[in-house]
Amino acid sequence: MTAERGAAGVPEGRVALFLTCVNDTLYPGTGRAVVELLERLGVTVDFPAGQTCCGQAHYNTGYRRDAEPLARRSAEVFAGYDYVVVPSGSCAAMVRDVYPRLGARARAEGRGDGLARELAPLVERTYELTEFLVDVLGVTDVGASFPHRVAYHPTCHGLRVLGLGDRPDRLLAAVRGLERVELPGAEECCGFGGTFAVKNPDVSAAMGADKAEHAVASGAEVLCAADNSCLLHIGGVLSRRGAALRPLHLAEILAAREDGPGDGPGTRRDAGGTEVTA
Incomplete structure (x- = not known):
């Protein structure tokens, strides 16, 4: 079965999987599914082994300064990748919506723009899985069969x-x-x-x-x-x-x-x- 491909095709550049803590700990099958799916569509996927928590749990609990080292760590681990694919709207939202706030807060506290500059590349390159499939690969029919x-x-x-x-x-x-x-x-x-x-x-x-x-x-x-x-x-x-x-x-x-x-x-x-x- 051949999957329908959009005009975008396979993107040029390096693609990384950001698995997230919940998936890594409890649902590793989801990570394997993402890799199998993307490879079937012609995408080579890397899995940076140094990835850790994005800091969402800390931030949502009120420990916002404690979330910063984790955000920096994520930016460091995924540096050099053109696309970071996340099978979680929650963690993708943490990077895309909250990381800019961390940078803005550091600036407002007189700590300069360093944090914002460190986090900006990851913010710009992070995609939730369905965004990556539809917007980047330009595909909706991925060749799946699930009779349920x-x-x-x-x-x-x-x-x-x-x-x-x-x-x-x-x-x-x-x-x-x-x-x-x-x-x-x-x-x-x-x-x-x-x-x-x-x-x-x-x-x-x-x-x-x-x-x-x-x-x-x-x-x-x-x-x-x-x-x-x-x-x-x-x-x-x-x-x-x-x-x-x-x-x-x-x-x-x-x-x-x-x-x-x-x-x-x-x-x-x-x-x-x-x-x-x-």
Whole structure:
């Protein structure tokens, strides 16, 4: 099966995968799916081993100065790459939206423009996965096959900060065999919010319960999103309720093929720790 290619084609320059902490720790299959998907589209992907946390958890918890060394570290690790692809709207938003604020804050505190200059190249070259596929590669049909009923949850950072718009929808619409079902209250927050779930557990759990109920009511077999952090939260609720509906990152759907998932993106562990195969 040949994937539809846009006018942009394979970009010139070096491409790096910024996997993120959640994926590295809990969902490495998502990283493998991204690499498999991009390589299938003719892109050579590097994985800088020195990458660490982007600093989002520190920043959102109020330790904003403590986030600066992590931001500097990220800028250093990804220096020299023309494109940095992130399978997480949350972490992509941290780089694109918050890193400039870190630089502006340092300037306002009389510490000069050094931090802003260090972070600017990474800010300019960071792309959430669907942005990279649609805007840079110019492709919506990636040659995927996934014969399941799928509901899509647009996560807050992708929806409200990055403005991903219909990019994920266009990619899902081109997947062979996929039946898209509508998710009631799709644009409502799932309640995770990183440290929000820790500081406000009752509110977070209630929001997650609402999202899980809507997902089950949709009749979908799979709940898809572009952030595993949100899927972790919703998946935990679904697992505790014994729901058959399972969460799956968008990248793993886009990497799925008719000739079988192999041992990469199709195999993962759900929120309850059970190994499942797409």
